[in-house]
Amino acid sequence: MNSNEVKVNRRKFLITGMTVSGGLVFGLPTWANYQSDTAENKLGFFIEVKPDNTVVIGSNQPEIGQGIRTVLPMMVAEELDLNWSQVEVVQMPLGIVKTADGFTWKYGGQGVGGSTGTSGNWNFMREVGASARQQFISAAAKVWKVDPASCHSNEGHVIGPQKNQKASYASLITVASQIPLATTKPKLKDPANFKILGKPHNAVAVEDLVTGKAKYGIDTYVDGMKIAMIKRSPYLDGTVRSYDDSEALKILGVVKTTAIKGPQLGKPYNILASGVAVIADNTWAAMQGVAALKIDWDKGPHHKESTASFKAQLNELLQSKGQVVRDDGDFKAKFAAADKQLTRRYDIPFVSHAPLEPQNCFAHVQGDKVRIIVPTQMPSGASRAAAAETDIDRLDISIEMTRVGGGFGRRLSNDYVSEACIISKATGLPIKLMWSREDDIKHDFYRPAGIHEMNAGLNKQGELIAWQHRLASASKYYRRPNLSETEYWKAELYTDDYPANLIADYQVEYHSAQSGMPRGSWRAPAHTANGFVIQSFIDELAHESQQSPLDFQLKLLGDSREIPYENHGGPTFNPGRLAALLQWVATKIAFKQPRPKGRGVGIATHFTFGGYAAHAIEVSVSPEGDLTIHRVIGAIDCGFAVNPRGVEAQMQGGTIDALSTALNLEITVKDGQVVQSNFHDYPLMKQNQAPEMMEVHVVNHGNEPAGVGEIPLPPVAPALTNAIYAATGIRIRRLPIKDQLQVAMKSQTKA
């Protein structure tokens, strides 16, 4: 430290107006000042300048592979006027502070879900950078005794009015940290002058990822730490009646066991299952210990549930009238009077998230303090979970976030944090809880399964005049506090989804089914089901009325205009932006060009969480039913693409995820137990099933970013099955596709 530097209470940036206590919060942070002390060479919470003028930018959001750790610092760097090569990025921990009525964020809202990480921090992060830049300019002006208006910044330096007046941010940091923060929001750059934003960038720390240096939660090794693994009830809501750990304790390295009480029946989950934990010196011993446990299970209330019994329940529900959740005009009358009527049912399976890094959590419950190191999408949820299990004040619970080996919605839940705290509290040991892949596949908050019935009427001109969407499913909204069953539909059906508001006589109906399967959010939640159903049905309607699926849908979507959209991703939706993408992919793949028998093209489009996407897919199907995906053209319009290279990556990866799921993935239940267990029977796509060619087009629209992570998925499955129909005349209405083509081609040959 230089002798002329003065220790002061530094200024901090603080966000007010948001509470940490209420579930998923995705609002925009508001800007405010906050006085507190902080470390040397820092300007607020997010910015530190090293003596060599390297600027270290804190990233407050969990990095799950979506690229947020690159995008947010880009925003700060742009407004702080840095050269990107002088930037380093550090992961920030969870920050919360106490208020009169609970807690609020210290570093802005933290948590990633709903594709809001980029859009939700767009103003906030730029304001952090712009305010800091203003402080450096004010500091230089003070040192040089000149008017701040006569100074400007350039790539980490302030330039003064006189010749050779140039000072690095590093030389100004001490003075800058004493300059009072402006009480008004800083002026942000004109997007026309962006040097970093909107330009393609590699992911931050890509070097660490190719050399094995990047640290994930599973890479946590703390001195004295033990490894814990749990044998959980294989029966949904089953419980441990008694257990014998004598064989487990004989295994070299096994230290002890402890029983884990399961979640309360019908109540919100803290953890997923009752079981027995084995604590060991190393992972291998823990794995063997778990295998050696002898447990007598109470099979619980769902031991008769199977996939067949669940589907029978859904079909039974669809025999009666359900809860009408949207009712425009008079669907019944218009449908009855239609020139052509079409009714179709589509079947959506449960699927598992299966992030490649299995769930894990380090916890040390030590007296009145807790230390947590965890890969999670929701660090505030981790803090609440730890507090609930330990009764320790949340301010005494530290939540350190690591890089996350995939999220996909699984890590919105923090059940593994609760488990780790229960075990550490019971044993007094610092432990890293490890899940095996089998644990992960068999104990998940699965994407809900359901059966959709679609009814529509066309007039003589082939125009859509009546639309009804009926769904029976087991909603992910259940076992939640203060939520009645009449609200369950809200997680399953987004009533403003296209084609709502474009058809006057429009009805949506829901039937709530019962299941012991735990359910949760799976990347683009209900949009993956509804996008498939709606885009398949529109394709069927076009074919049934001898119209081109492209022309039929372009007509339905119409021109560019904003229409109301009150679900997440609103407040408006522009059908013309979908039409533009659909037209683009269709042209690119030569949709209207005839193909030989056995080869076909399908198209689909969907609006998800504020972003627009469309896909065109070309496939061929052999006489034996073997499918080849020759070409995928994808287009995405997520507003202003902050990092086009990252958007392209999400589009490529999201497309693969959706293809993988549509082709192969399904979780089934037998005797109240999940059937699948690992990648041999839950076969995620490998390179050999990936499309031969994929081309991705990123459309920029306006100056505001929308989300990206989930938007690519919904159009993919229907574009694929629409292509299969074009190639073969076989309509896939049940996911996954699996061997349906082989079976159908065989029966076609017989016929």
Place this chain on the structure above:
Amino acid sequence: MITFKINAQEVNFDGDPQTPALWVIRDELKLTGTKFGCGIGQCGACSIHLNGQVIRSCVTPIESVAGQSITTIEGLAEDKQLTPVQQAWIKHDVPQCGYCQSGQIMAATDLLHKNPNPSDADIIQAMSNICRCGTYVRIKKAIHDAAEMMSKGAQS
């Protein structure tokens, strides 16, 4: 006591000889670049080189590597000079969550040792590692690029 080499260093292990090499590498040697994904040799996140050949360390008992030589992702770059495969991975910005990429790079490196100029079909056949984020498009491009870098390096 089992003795073997890892990244050119000789090490000893005196635990259960049936312990999969993966857990010796991670828990004992703290080389955490090699990942655990499935434990049944399906996903390839645990891929390492044994005497220069790619293997899946989660299903390889440590006693079977006695007296032999292991290379992990940490030992791939000699003298901190990144290999063409690692350089190509950076150039194409391949990783998303990145968790599988150590294994992908070990598998790709093995492929290029055996076949310096692989076709798409060769890549598809050799690369059976799972990427949950679906980075397959960029992996394929990066392997072709690394092959080109290596052939140029060999010529010069």
